[in-house]
């Protein structure tokens with residue numbers, strides 16, 4: 279008897295190989311072109327979407343995308359469920375895995391979603407943890423493909439808190455896509471050395487590169503894609519340091535854009551704070567593709583859910 283294939287999850291960017299990432303992006307483009315063509319959640323099957331942290335885009339895009347795939351989005355309020363406090367993550371996983379065909383979770387430490395995946399018996403998708411935001415970077419790569427025609431060989435620069443989930447996910451996802459990824463932030467706000475090394479290992483096989491560049495001007499120079507994110511990530515609001523003061527040289531403003539390659543595009547995962555990490559002129563300017571990026575969350579997430587739900591990727595309740 280053949281053993282069931284293991285359940286596939288999307289917990290961090292490198293849960294996809296470079297070839298798989300490209301396949302998922304192709305699928306996202308196809309689903310964007312024909313949004314109602316594919317109904318892998320027909321039934322409707324339920325997808326549980328749990329939020330332990332605030333959201334707008336992630337909730338809206340998953341709910342809309344799941345409906346477009348023929349499914350039933352079940353939003354679970356993490357403040358009511360109190361996962362890991364009211365009951366164990368493993369028990370929540372076992373319960374939700376009996377109600378839903380797939381689980382999407384925005385939570386805190388990566389270890390929490392790893393534990394959910396270990397016990398759910400259905401695919402689990404990371405909708406942001408403290409360490410990674412892989413659905414956002416899939417949407418960003420789709421946006422780069424649309425506006426630049428490809429990803430491989432392009433230089434992508436992230437300015438800001440490079441120790442946060444977005445910095446890490448850009449390093450890993452960009453390396454998978456064969457890009458030259460530069461992340462830049464103040465001293466003490468560099469990426470996890472292990473994740474930078476992982477990105478460099480991936481890049482060695484895809485023709486890309488991955489680096490922490492301390493000087494924001496050097497990081498922006500010649501970049502095809504310029505990106506920033508809020509200087510105060512979720513959970514860091516009560517910090518004592520004045521981040522606005524520390525991060526000012528890393529602002530994505532007209533000077534940074536002028537250093538970029540001709541025709542460089544500007545991304546921001548949102549929510550944005552005009553006048554802080556990005557100026558209004560840049561966010562609302564001609565090189566900004568931020569609203570396409572926000573829309574592409576839906577198409578990219580539909581693609582990764584469809585990919586994980588393929589019969590070859592699924593062994594329901596195989597714990």
Ligand code: CP
Pocket residue numbers: 332333334335336337406414547548549
């Ligand atoms: N970019 C993003 O994840 O947005 P939300 O926090 O609003 O979901």
